[in-house]
Amino acid sequence: MKFTLFHLMPYAALDLKEAEKYPTAWLHTPNTLYDREAGADLYDRYLGELERGEDLGFDGIAVNEHHSTAYGMMPSPIVTASALARRTKNVTIAILGSALPLRDHPLTLAEEHAMIDTITRGRLITGMVRGIGAEYHVWGTNPAFSHERFHEAHDMIIQAWTKPGVTSWHGKHYNHEYVNVWPRPYQQPHPPIWIPSQGSKETIVWAAHPDRKYTYLQTFSPIKSVRKYLQQYRDQCEEYGYTATDHQLGWAVPIYVAETDEIARKEAKEHFETFRNKFLKMPIEMLLPPGYSSIESMKGVAKTKAQITGDITLELAADMGMFIVGSAETVRQQIEEHWKEMRMGHLLSMLQFGTLPADLTDKNMDLFANEVMPHLRALSADQEDTHMPGAQSATQAAE
């Protein structure tokens, strides 16, 4: 199994009492609650945590994109990935992902990802997402065209990366008389593409297609859903007439490791619950704006509204497999058990969440990297991995 250290970079300095006045940490919570000194300290700390991921032996470090929220201070993962590019040497940098439909000019993404890929000499993973529903409220992009724009932007970026010379693009949402992106990606034909998702049949059918074989990453979901969607992906590959490798599948999950199960739960509780119930929570109208998902999937939403928007305790999240918490032994066992059922080649661990402070984050990272990771390395290790950068150069270096 390969390990990626994932960070949301939350604004952990949020005045939680003041923030209670607002229904959600997204969009409505005014940036007057943001303190620039606290922000600067947090960026410094979080970038340091990601950089340390390389020293601790993670295969990758990962960032993502969210707008107008204390949930994550990364409106541009391009900036965070760029900041990491020159401070790291060998680790893969995964942007998970860039929200394609939010860009009115997505060729800029073809340029920016190619730049980071080149600066790192081929250490980039390009994640492509639609962005969560709230992004469409914040950014104004029409959710009814989210799927169309995602697919058109994707096709255009791939063309820019794979069709040499001066070309053009004429679509419904984007039109360019000239497509001629400099620089070209360092990795050829382009960086590996990963598709983080909360679970969607359409996304799975598309990502698993033999022309793409993109790594599908199930993010922060109850284990039941993770299992269901990863299996759906495997089944879809079989339907296409090929067998998915383990490295086409990934699972992103918050994890907390401590000396004992009891200590782990005690230390993580407040910070995890702040992450889930304050930073992540939003009204359903914001999470699922009209047109963002299909009418069919919206029909069930009203019934599960309370479940989606209600509070979740650490204990419940642990029971549901949305959060892995415990001693190194417990965490190892749980991941291994889940691996036996899902055989995911990639585990993306979020080791800082909510208000988890620096000292506990450091301890968590050390314990996870030293006492969990090494024991799980052998899982899926027999599988060829063409879904991480540098697979080729690593082999060459070994020779």
Next chain:
Amino acid sequence: MAELETKTITVTGTEVACRRGGSGPVVLFLHGAGGAGTAVPFCTGLADSCDVILPDHPGFGASATPEWLDTIHDMAFFYLDFLEALDLWDVHVVGQSLGGWIALEAAVRATERIGRLTLVGAAGINLPDVKKGDLFMWDKETRYRNMIHDSALAEKLLAMPTTPEQDEIAIKNEFTTARLAWEPRFFDPHLYKWLHRITVPTQVVWGDDDPIFPLPYGEALAARIPGAQLHVIAACGHLPQIEHPAQMSGLITNFTQGGAS
């Protein structure tokens, strides 16, 4: 009382559910974002004195959602096709909210078949200094409570049970509304420039307590459309057809019969 009869007709290759009833001058009622539901009782009453046509817009209610429907302009051209397909002339177009915006977009393009225009709490323009309500951020309860001035009426309507079919149509209506009106939010930045092209008699009807498009929007439309007159309905939110149906009906029939705008 005249009943409305629903027929499915095909216009621009699209099957639309179309209610029609009564006799007299033709009134085409273009419903708002919430669908034709709130307009049905109102139009049934109006059919006592008018030949009322109340279609479900393409993408709404029982009508099909056509591939070509992307913008409010597509909808405007559709209704110009609609007037031709039914060979309607001298039509009094009543447009409410989103339907008012459709009426405006159609009328700046061609008024050949439009005799009169009534705009009720119409979308379509933006006033930088007057904040609109964000319909997309409101859940069902908030919508009713915000849009209806009379809180007892709002609670009464909220307490009415809905069928799964109605719930599904509500989702469909909202999807199409987003398609047309998400960005820019319920307006076309270019429409304002061409409102002077609406030369048919026009009246603008507005609730004095409209939280989505506050009264200055009505005032601005009335000021910009040549000769248009503003009628403000007191103690009224965004939906005069359910809060003050008699008053709104009076304004429409009076205007239809050639009364001063």
